[in-house]
Amino acid sequence: MTANNEPAEMTPNRRGPESVSTSEIDERRSASAAADDGPLGSPRVSSPVIESRDLDVFYGDTQALHGIEMEVPERQVTALIGPSGCGKSTFLRSINRMNDLIDVARVEGDLYFHGKNVYDDDVDPVALRRKIGMVFQKPNPFPKSIYDNVAYGLRVQGKDDGDVDEKVRTALEQAALLDEVEDQLDESGLDLSGGQQQRLCIARAIAPDPEVVLMDEPASALDPVATSKIEDLIDDLAEEYTVVIVTHSMQQAARISDKTAVFLTGGHLVEFDDTEKIFENPESQQVEDYITGKFG
Ligand SMILES: Nc1ncnc2c1ncn2[C@@H]1O[C@H](COP(=O)(O)OP(=O)(O)OP(=O)(O)O)[C@@H](O)[C@H]1O
Numbered sequence: 001m002t003a004n005n006e007p008a009e010m011t012p013n014r015r016g017p018e019s020v021s022t023s024e025i026d027e028r029r030s031a032s033a034a035a036d037d038g039p040l041g042s043p044r045v046s047s048p049v050i051e052s053r054d055l056d057v058f059y060g061d062t063q064a065l066h067g068i069e070m071e072v073p074e075r076q077v078t079a080l081i082g083p084s085g086c087g088k089s090t091f092l093r094s095i096n097r098m099n100d101l102i103d104v105a106r107v108e109g110d111l112y113f114h115g116k117n118v119y120d121d122d123v124d125p126v127a128l129r130r131k132i133g134m135v136f137q138k139p140n141p142f143p144k145s146i147y148d149n150v151a152y153g154l155r156v157q158g159k160d161d162g163d164v165d166e167k168v169r170t171a172l173e174q175a176a177l178l179d180e181v182e183d184q185l186d187e188s189g190l191d192l193s194g195g196q197q198q199r200l201c202i203a204r205a206i207a208p209d210p211e212v213v214l215m216d217e218p219a220s221a222l223d224p225v226a227t228s229k230i231e232d233l234i235d236d237l238a239e240e241y242t243v244v245i246v247t248h249s250m251q252q253a254a255r256i257s258d259k260t261a262v263f264l265t266g267g268h269l270v271e272f273d274d275t276e277k278i279f280e281n282p283e284s285q286q287v288e289d290y291i292t293g294k295f296g
């Protein structure tokens with residue numbers, strides 16, 4: 001099983017009731033924050049939803065990420081960009097512990113969600129993934145009806161409390177798909193177009209009402225029209241959710257994100273700042289070269 005193809009929210013809950021506390025604040029957080037060895041830019045974000053502190057990720061003996069320092073602001077779109085293999089997906093997966101599903105992966109350092117280290121022993125990764133949902137590059141609806149695809153997450157998570165119909169409709173509406181599928185909710189999700197399938201996957205991810213939606217190149221398999229729909233949708237989603245998106249398209253990052261993190265070869269986060277600043281006046285020469293196409 002590869003983490004890339006496995007929707008985390010569909011993993012059966014083996015660990016019992018939700019145990020993610022949002023109140024406990026680890027003291028190491030302020031200690032490591034004070035170390036101030038982060039990337040260039042690094043704007044202080046008031047009450048970040050996610051904070052990465054000196055985060056390293058290894059696959060076996062190979063280090064894929066080095067000392068990542070980042071603060072993800074609430075209800076904004078944060079884009080992760082950089083050349084292939086620089087660790088964007090690895091970082092994204094470390095936020096909701098999807099790397100747990102890769103045997104050889106090992107995470108060191110701290111990753112806080114509302115001040116609680118998600119790698120603490122008392123955090124249930126399945127509960128965490130309810131709050132931090134994920135959408136993958138390749139649309140991966142289940143071989144079930146459109147309705148059941150969206151309802152599945154609610155049922156697995158014990159939220160089948162009678163108003164499933166309403167929640168399914170709301171999620172489809174938020175995913176800008178309801179108008180197109182309203183009369184075919186009983187038909188297979190697999191019969192939709194690629195762009196519709198991806199919006200269905202977004203509906204499935206948001207149905208359980210997470211706080212954060214992680215997206216790993218959600219539009220890269222789609223045509224320009226479908227891509228533009230997804231981009232509009234991401235813009236709308238950010239009114240309610242915190243969105244972290246990996247994209248290979250710098251134009252897309254510039255269009256849709258508020259903050260941009262530039263990872264470069266070797267798994268280093270080189271610069272993190274307001275998207276406008278990154279694209280108009282980056283601090284780092286390497287980032288400037290990457291943005292202008294001289295590198296990467
Ligand atoms: N499951 C895995 N096992 C071993 N090594 C891995 C695994 N996944 C990723 N890596 C390695 O970690 C590094 C970062 O990979 P990652 O997939 O995070 O990069 P990326 O920036 O998302 O690349 P792309 O833009 O091509 O998707 C690469 O060197 C990659 O080979």
Ligand SMILES: [Mg+2]
Nearest residue numbers: 088089090246
């Ligand atoms: Mg990737």
